Amino acid sequence: MQVVDYLRENIASGAWEQASKIPSEVELMSTLGVSRGSIKKAISKLVDEGLLEQIQGKGTYVKSKDISFPLTEGLISFSESLIEQGLSFETNILDCEIRKSDEDISRHLGIVEGSDYLHLERVRSVEGEPVMFIENNINMALVPGIETADFVNEGLFAIIERLSGHQIEYSKTSFVAKLADTQRADALGLSTQSPLLQQLQTVYLDNDSAIEYARVWLKSSRFQLGTVFQRRH
Numbered sequence: 613m614q615v616v617d618y619l620r621e622n623i624a625s626g627a628w629e630q631a632s633k634i635p636s637e638v639e640l641m642s643t644l645g646v647s648r649g650s651i652k653k654a655i656s657k658l659v660d661e662g663l664l665e666q667i668q669g670k671g672t673y674v675k676s677k678d679i680s681f682p683l684t685e686g687l688i689s690f691s692e693s694l695i696e697q698g699l700s701f702e703t704n705i706l707d708c709e710i711r712k713s714d715e716d717i718s719r720h721l722g723i724v725e726g727s728d729y730l731h732l733e734r735v736r737s738v739e740g741e742p743v744m745f746i747e748n749n750i751n752m753a754l755v756p757g758i759e760t761a762d763f764v765n766e767g768l769f770a771i772i773e774r775l776s777g778h779q780i781e782y783s784k785t786s787f788v789a790k791l792a793d794t795q796r797a798d799a800l801g802l803s804t805q806s807p808l809l810q811q812l813q814t815v816y817l818d819n820d821s822a823i824e825y826a827r828v829w830l831k832s833s834r835f836q837l838g839t840v841f842q843r844r845h
Contacts, residue, residue, distance in 0.1 A: 615654035624698030707733040720825035
């Protein structure tokens with residue numbers, strides 16, 4: 613087992629509780645039979661992911677749960693990220709209907725204006741707390757039968773890949789700061805004008821076809837976005 617997997621498993625299983633101090637580097641070296649460098653590298657990775665925090669002069673602790681969304685892990689869905697973090701979640705469908713595309717949706721999906729697309733609205737709750745409002749706009753022509761899919765019990769990316777016969781390849785993604793309107797505030801249990809983080813994302817298949825355009829409103833008090841930057845030389 614790799615060092616990072618050992619650390620992550622102890623956190624996810626609750627063997628190391630939130631806010632508790634993890635074993636020292638020397639103890640982990642003895643337990644796992646690896647070098648200090650391997651321990652440091654694994655701890656650094658989980659610090660970047662928001663699972664651990666290092667307090668100078670005290671040691672390394674399991675961080676109380678923010679919802680981490682590491683940007684260096686490649687393209688994964690929110691549900692896949694939550695599963696990897698060992699967080700329990702549930703999804704509530706607010707709307708699922710076939711609509712005619714306007715200019716904005718047509719531009720993002722690369723379809724003719726007035727084409728059918730699937731509009732999906734969901735609220736995802738993590739450990740009982742609503743934390744994200746998800747709006748998905750899906751190019752139905754590329755995923756026959758998606759309007760009858762089970763979006764509660766199966767992840768959207770998995771559904772798309774299963775029905776389209778293609779792999780999801782990449783996305784164009786940006787994040788912007790937003791204030792909650794009435795719809796999003798009510799769905800997330802917030803006051804209007806509360807700060808939110810919005811993700812805008814167009815997802816592409818392995819043949820470069822745009823399959824989905826998403827707008828996701830994240831409760832900013834619960835999410836941590838992380839990445840690692842390498843200095844240019």
